[in-house]
Amino acid sequence: MADILTSVFRTFMSQTDVNKDVTMDPHSACSALLPGDSSVSSSVLLLGDSSISRSLLLLSAVMAASELGVRVVFFTQTQIQSLPVSLQKCVPSPESLKKIKFSYPRTLGDLLQQVAGLHESQNTSPTPPSLIIVDRLEGFLGRETTQRSPSSAPCRLIASFRSDVDSEHAGGESSATDPILDVLDRYFQMRCTLDRDRSYEAAAAGLKELWNVYLSATGITEDACPKEREDRPAAAPKEWQLSISPDGSMEFKMA
Amino acid sequence: MRSFLPAVAEQLFRDIQKAYQETSQIPDDLLIALKFVFGPCALQALDLVDQHSVTCLSSPSGRKAFQVIGGSGRLYTCFVSCHYCPCPAFAYTVLRRNEGPLCKHILAVYLCQAMAVTQQESVSDPQMSTLLSGTAPL
Ligand SMILES: [Zn+2]
Numbered sequence: 023m024a025d026i027l028t029s030v031f032r033t034f035m036s037q038t039d040v041n042k043d044v045t046m047d048p049h050s051a052c053s054a055l056l057p058g059d060s061s062v063s064s065s066v067l068l069l070g071d072s073s074i075s076r077s078l079l080l081l082s083a084v085m086a087a088s089e090l091g092v093r094v095v096f097f098t099q100t101q102i103q104s105l106p107v108s109l110q111k112c113v114p115s116p117e118s119l120k121k122i123k124f125s126y127p128r129t130l131g132d133l134l135q136q137v138a139g140l141h142e143s144q145n146t147s148p149t150p151p152s153l154i155i156v157d158r159l160e161g162f163l164g165r166e167t168t169q170r171s172p173s174s175a176p177c178r179l180i181a182s183f184r185s186d187v188d189s190e191h192a193g194g195e196s197s198a199t200d201p202i203l204d205v206l207d208r209y210f211q212m213r214c215t216l217d218r219d220r221s222y223e224a225a226a227a228g229l230k231e232l233w234n235v236y237l238s239a240t241g242i243t244e245d246a247c248p249k250e251r252e253d254r255p256a257a258a259p260k261e262w263q264l265s266i267s268p269d270g271s272m273e274f275k276m277a
Numbered sequence: 278m279r280s281f282l283p284a285v286a287e288q289l290f291r292d293i294q295k296a297y298q299e300t301s302q303i304p305d306d307l308l309i310a311l312k313f314v315f316g317p318c319a320l321q322a323l324d325l326v327d328q329h330s331v332t333c334l335s336s337p338s339g340r341k342a343f344q345v346i347g348g349s350g351r352l353y354t355c356f357v358s359c360h361y362c363p364c365p366a367f368a369y370t371v372l373r374r375n376e377g378p379l380c381k382h383i384l385a386v387y388l389c390q391a392m393a394v395t396q397q398e399s400v401s402d403p404q405m406s407t408l409l410s411g412t413a414p415l
Contacts, residue, residue: 131410138410141338142402205372209359 026153026178027066027214027237029089030081031262031274034108065179067206067240070216072158074233074264075182077106077272078216079155082180084109086153088118093149095123095140097133098157107270123151130162156181163202181210207240214238219263234277235262282378282387286314294391303392315384316377321348322384331389332396336405343395344408345382353382354408363411 068075076098083094084105096102102124127133133156140151156162159181185200207213219232237260261277293307303311311319325331330346343355347364355362360383367380379387389395400408 134410135406138408139403139406141336141340142406143338146338201373204375208372209361 025064026082026086026090026180027068027078030078030085031235033085033089034081034272035274035276064212065210066181066212066214067210068180068182068214068216069185069203070182070233071218072182072184074216074266075184076157077108077270079157079180079182080106081108081272083122083153083155084119086178087121090152091118091121092152093121093123094153094155095125095151096155096157097125097127097136099126099128099161100157101126106272108272127162133162151177153178153180155179159183159206160185160202179210210240212237213240216264229268231266233264233266235264235274236260237262286378289314290387290391293388294393297392315379318377318379318381318384321381322388324348325381325385326388326392326394329394329396331385331394332398334398334400334405334408336400336402338402338405340402340405340409342405342408343386345385347382354411355383355386356409 068078079096080102083096086092087094125136127136137154139145140154145151154177156179160183183203183206185203213236215234215236215238217234217236219234223232263275263277265273265275267273289307289310293303293311296302296304296307308319308323311323315322325345325348328346332344333341334344335341341357343357345353345355345362347353351364353362353364360379361367362380362382364380364382367383370376371379386395
């Protein structure tokens, strides 16, 4: 579950942690992506600051395309101007970037049409996408009252969402009162929350921004799909700390 | 259809499937159980089943979706991989109030699948896209 995000965290981990972490192997996540594996349909809702979410989504897209070699479709309303600074470290080949298809739907209707058309032959050659990313879902939902999750198995889905109910100062919990988020949670198996760390330690870190990253399962699948829960590696870290340098490079640490 | 239902409901559908295979009807005790688990939805869904209101559409790409003709004659598309119905009852009772697991249309789909009485129909890939996007009725 959430293995792509987890391999992003591991790849961009600070050096001290890399030495400790014997399990670091982006290719171990790859095995779960093989076609026919019923456990592949995983979906993550990424909550928090939009610009950091976007960098994380881009890192995930590049990781999935270059390390796991899968086709990625990236839906966003804003043109991609540049790749995150952290990506310069791993220098992905231009070939792997070609496996990412950027799509720029302007409205919810456009997005629904493009997602619904992903199974058509012009979108499935040579292979259908194995990862669908939606940047800033809230931008598509707007004030419309009907939402549909663009989920589609067997394929991964990562979408970022920034709640109207601002959770920055109250910790992640207050976001539970957002009615849109309540509905979205039904359709995503995992939640990944980005929460700005404003503690003393964070202030002492100086120019770096510190963020806490929490991975958690959402309610419905936890109760209704015990089989999938058993498949989940028990020792998988659920908390990370993200530090962002003034130049924009990102580094992860296990919490 | 991927299920997000409590175990008791899952078991109930399995029992209905077994009974219907053997006797081509649903025995009274299972009907009572159905009404107990799903409330007033149950009878309405059974009506939809009787009226052959559920069709499973398939396209060459392998995509499937269910289409249910509602009481008012409106067509509702229910997805295979995701528990969702575009009807007002689902939006209000399930998503907003969280008062039940499903609407009569999704229940009718489960029942038709259990009883193996779903109508089958083929559509083209572009027709399936239109259907899945919910942008226009087929
Ligand atoms: Zn319905």
